[in-house]
Amino acid sequence: MKLKLLLSFSILLTASISQAQDSLTIRKIYDEALVNGQAYDNLHYLCKNIGQRISGSANAQKAVDWSKKLMDSYGFDHVFLQEVMVPHWVRGDKEVAKIIDGDKEIAVPIVALGMSVATPKEGITAEVIEVQSLAELKTLGESVIKGKIVFFNRPFDPRFIETGRAYGTAGDQRFAGPAEAAKYGAVGAIVRSLTEIIDDYPHTGTTRYGDIKIPAAAISTKGANLLSSMLKLKKLPAVKFYFKQNCEQLPDVLSYNVIAELKGTENPNKFITVGGHLDSWDLAEGANDDGTGVMQSLEVLRILKTIGYHPKNSIRAVFFMNEENGDKGGEKYAELAAKNKEEHIAAIETDEGGFTPRGFGFTGLSAAALKNVKQNWKPLLEPYDADKLIAGGGGTDIEPLRTAVPSIILIGYLPDSQRYFDLHHTAKDVFENVNKRELELGSAAMASLIYLIDQHGF
Template sequence: MKFKSILAALIFSAGSFTASAQTDSVYIRKIFDEALVKGECYQNLHYLCKNIGQRLSGSANAHKAVEWTKKLMEDYGFDKVYLQEVSVPHWERGAKEQGYILAGKTKLPVALAALGMSVATPANGVTAEVIELHSLKQLDSLGEAGIKGKIVFFNRPFDERFIEQGTAYGTAGDQRNIGPGAASKYGAVAVIVRSLTSAQNDYPHTGATNYGKNKPIPAAALSTIAANQLSELIRNAKTPVKFFLKTNCRTLPDAVSYNVVGELTGTENAKQVITVGGHLDSWDLAEGAHDDGTGVMQSVEVVRVFKALGYRPKHTIRTVMFMNEENGGRGGAKYAELAAQNKEEHLAAIESDEGGFTPRGFSFDGVNGAFIKNINAAWKSLLEPYEADRLVEGGSGSDIGHLRGTMPSAVLIGFRPDSQRYFDIHHTPNDVFENVNKRELELGAGTMAALVYLIDQHGIKF
């Protein structure tokens, strides 16, 4: 009799799990049908790119993007739509940069772009001997005697052994992020940096630099073709190679801007929040399509899909357009600060900031092996039909990363599309709407909505 009771309990438990999984499977199919057949993120991205364009923090276009995304979510009928005021840096590139290599009788113009937050050169530019380095440690070895009065050229390429391009970006990024400030300590008059990409082309990649407490000096990124040309000329030259650089950038007083927030209010646990977002600002060389127009439009689409399906979440689902990810991160910091002040409880936060390419899955920040094992056991099979079932330990995103300090119980998640093409486009003049694939963008929105649905239905304590 006891054996029969245990067997009956096991059968009931297995049946309940099967029924739950079946219900989830059916609803996730509805989510993808809506995103793929009636999706609106592609047309919204077109408007953002073509009617507004680049959206550098503090610019007029950034303000237009704030106003438009707020109205977009209001028109969709989200339960709440509001702004979070944040003070942001206001840097301007100015007139187009100029640069050329001077090697003997050779004067070779090159493609380059000032780094974000760089200072300008003198009005007539700066000309000096250029020295090629492959690491920041070489600065210490050369010291002031080897660097003072020269232009430092950081030329460390991506390590092509990494499968994930984001890892290669991370290991090469210090030369752009802190290289100019580090070179300034030893008296360099300017820094030029190899663009952070595997691609071999003439598109220079901008991006922010941070001088720390060091004296700011002009800093610019060379296209990979220009970097290769400069390296070859230095290697073969019989006399020192010089470089001419002229930039016209400036930093203005901080400007007032906003995070843009839209919500569906939870029906059971309204104070518990699931956030999904990306950053609304972009660099000024192009339209900011993949970085991060795709992320913000996918995040709006997640909530639009739920509205279209009549889904009433248990927890509050919030979509956030963060401001100032590119050159300060102040929007993410303000969001975390306000969440703490309002005593909110975040179950999870998902960030899409790796482009709108084919979805592969999600990475979970700061979790252990048991979490990854359990979440794969619970949800991998539900995402597998959409080829977005790679659930791994890893990073989340720079904007939601600010929640670590204020919401330590929140699970921080990065949306992970295919990484192979992102850094061909990232921070370049080529980051335009035409380089976004409609189908890939919609699949990503469906994938993000599916994960939000699962978290809302089952929580995320594994």
């Protein structure tokens, strides 16, 4: 009995010492991020000296070159590029659109959807059919839709507290709507911007085509509300819509994932990855989508190195290329991980903006393992308000790793979501809309989680 009591006491004492050490290390991580953080200055350079970074563009290559040079300057154990072929879609001259009501013409803001085809040089003018869902297309049929512009006007559902869920439930009209409308003979597609905010900033984003391609654009939410109200009021003659866009798909271009690594002292061929995507849409600077993500990922490595932490497993910061319109960077990273027989323990994606940290979502953890994570790590993260630890998480860039490394745990960084879709894929996604302290807190939260995974596993 005494032996059992001594053993139990020893286990509790060891656990208590470990928790105390973890707490001290996490405090060091936060102190370094908040006092000496460099993510904000690095983001400023990326946004203001390079700017938009759509895949295949000259600016995307400038971002690759600068990112590698920046990583080299920190003296990490290994910095390298991964070659990847990416699509090269260009927007061309600014889009033009107007609602035509008899002799009355009202200009409205639109932007071409990524990967869309152009209109004819003179533009397209046609009657409009408003729908709320893809299923409604089938109900209406070709006899109603053929020769017309389909207007997808399903708004965000404001009841979701996590706004990413609203994006998910509204997103099919942008991803798949134009291709579905084309099947019924539509000559064009206009999609309500994927946001709850009502303003005149249209939100771009990728659309995916089938065999038939028709021009597709996003309309601002104010423009969508106006068009919808006019369609409801006007019977004959029908309200028409005109739009003109000049986008073009060019041949694929060689680009790169940019990777920095701290070598593991015990398990150098076991990896914990943290990353975001270096590319952005072309309407602004790609500050929150996803400049914040890549700069936070790099900051994780810088912090750990600066405080003198020597990881057991190798830790990588990955700047993925081509998340926005193809995910070729994520696919290539997973392909090479499998080819090189790398054992990936976990991967964290940060692609929801540089807002206040809330916590992390986990995919691949058993219920028992998630319970253990909550029990042991929540008290350590709670003082920093980053202790929301839930089932379900990941991201577009790291998702291919599930096939390449089935045992991997995918993790999504969860910042506060209330403002992200006000800016997402718009001309408002600029450096000025990033808060320095929120960005630093996010870097520290991810560095802390990686430290805990590296020390304790799952």
